[in-house]
Amino acid sequence: MTPDQMRDASLLELYRMEADAQAQVLDAGLLVLEREPNHAAQLEACMRAAHSLKGAARIVGLDDGVKVAHAMEDLLVAAQEGLLRLLPEQIDGLLQGTDLLRRVGAQSIADAPSAERIEQLVALLEHQLAIAVPALGRGIAAEPVLQQPAAPAAVAVQEPVDDLLEDGRGRVLRVSAERLDHLLDMSGKALVEFQRIQPLTDSLQRLKRQQSAVRRTLDGVRELTQNNSLEPQAQALLEESRAQLAECQQLLHTHFEAFDEFAWEGGLRSRSLYDAALSSRMRPLADVLVGRARMVRDMGRSLGKQVRLDIEGDATQVDRDVLERLDAPLTHLLRNALDHGIEPPELRLRKGKPEEGRLLLRARHRAGMLLLELSDDGAGIDVERLREVVVARKFASAETAARLSEDELLAFLFLPGFSLREQVTEVSGRGVGLDAVQHELRQLRGSVRLEHRRGEGSTFILQVPLTLSVVRSLVVDIAGEAYAFPLAHIEHMVRVSAEDVVQLEGRQHFWHGDRHVSLIAASQLLQRPEGRTEEAGIPLVLIRERDNLYGIAVERFIGERTLVVMPLDARLGKVRDVSAGALLDDGTPVLILDVEDLFSSIAKLLGSGQLERVDRRSQGVQEATRKRVLVVDDSLTVRELERKLLLSRGYDVAVAVDGMDGWNALRDEHFDLLITDIDMPRMDGIELVTLLRRDSRLRTLPVMVVSYKDREEDRRRGLDAGADYYLAKASFHDEALLDAVQVLIGEAQG
Missing domain, CATH: 1.10.287 (Helix Hairpins)
Structure with a gap:
């Protein structure tokens, strides 16, 4: 807040600001005191925070806040003076007091704690003090039972106070996002x-x-x-x-x-x-981690486990938008580590591990990205148990599962609906698992992978951009235009010679390491005109979706660039396979590809079975230079007449006897023009043109209809189906056909 805003704010608003700030001090200090009860600096900090909140609550007239803060202060002062040693049960009470002090100044009555709950907590804290130090107590009463305690798994994570008057570097002003x-x-x-x-x-x-x-x-x-x-x-x-x-x-x-x-x-x-x-726009990572140590501690206790969270690099600067979207994935991974990773204390002792489990979150910058490593010292992944669950839930047959490698099995953990829990609990078993984490990180143009050490723990490695405003990308040429793949989604960049491309089950593949990789033409994927690859080999961008690896064939690698992201106009809606735009150094526009969308487009294309060849240079020189025309007509006389006319002008001509024959030819070979009759057996010309216009690869192919039907409604029917030119056989002559072909596709030599 500015000084004017501070002056105009109500006392209750000022109390809420102070409660948030002091509660963070209490949360952090109490977690340290749980491990080191005699930590003098933290005892002093917690006592002062409770004392400050008591004074603030008294000024504002919040008697409930005064009672809670006073009871907390008495307990902390006794610990400071060495009269008692703080136990986990007393830490529980103090943390619950911290939560109530946040809420006593709530704007709505519904959010404020009830008077009964306040009295129960105060009585609990006084009872704990009286048991530990009878001389200070008011008599030992029966231990009060708190009703509806705060759910440890859903501890409120408070946003840090943004509007401080000073931050050590001068005034801080509020500026809208x-x-x-x-x-x-x-x-x-x-x-x-x-x-x-x-x-x-x-x-x-x-x-x-x-x-x-x-x-x-x-x-x-x-x-x-x-x-x-x-x-x-x-x-x-x-x-x-x-x-x-x-x-x-x-x-x-x-x-x-x-x-x-x-x-x-x-x-x-x-x-x-x-x-x-x-x-x-950059904020320290600590902003998104506020309350996480408290959440881990409370959730661990609810599961009967002793766990602490250590954080390294929490001062690492990240764009605020990225921080906000990291909140949910990090919370889920922490819960996952607590529930699936860390063992109960007695089991850890039998394994020779410390009774207290440890989660370690490391953060650092690397190559313009934020790298997060979340490790636990728990049991790791039981690979054989995972294999059994894969079979039991019918994700794979027993024979297939037996052949899966460890990495392939771990990939199942990221599938939607997959869970190792057989029963639904408050923490796990709902099937909303690591797939949600992976999806959110991909939306951030980032990635996540899992490493595990059997019996020793697991590590999740997250990589996301430091900001969504710029993106490091590989810029490529597709059909003469610039497109960008975010580097975070690229597995490899390779060049493959046409001789290394093999045909396997109707698809083109090449060997990469010890596996086959499917090849897909980027021009077909993005519905762009066909392009020519470089003589040095076919440039490929390898992208991975879980265990599937795809090679996207482009025309040329332009190079790595750091692009300033320019969002597309909202009036365009969601543009398929594209997330945003940018400009290259020379002002050339470039589209940044949405890799999540690309995976959906790849799945549809593979399902259609209509993949184009990516090794275009294997076609003859004549095919690359002469324009090809397909003539479809059930009349032998008409077919031959049109074929000879077109050949005489230098066009390369193929013929088909009906619509079905023509459709098969169009899918198997490349043509620059289709000339078709309407009335034919098996499939007529209207059906053929309709199919063609629905096909993503063929929809732009020029079409000429040559028919005996010369009525206006017949012409309109052909043109409405998608034909570009309608020529009646009644007025047919040599020059009319050739002139129309030249109008549609130009001279025979391209």
């Missing part, structure tokens, strides 16, 4: 626009070299003419040209130095502006 987003967007665009100055710099450098070359040429001409008689006028013109060129060179040199300095300083400032705008 929309304004920050707009500032970041404008600074990102400014950075990209300024980067377009580099091609101009390169052009000026070439101009300098060309002028130097011209100067050397003129000097050579001057030397050649010195010993030869040259008219005075020509000699004067030559000298004048040399002088003017020298002046131009000097002027260009001066301007180029100034321009080069401007480009360097401007680039530095635009980058600094963007970095400053980006940093304004």
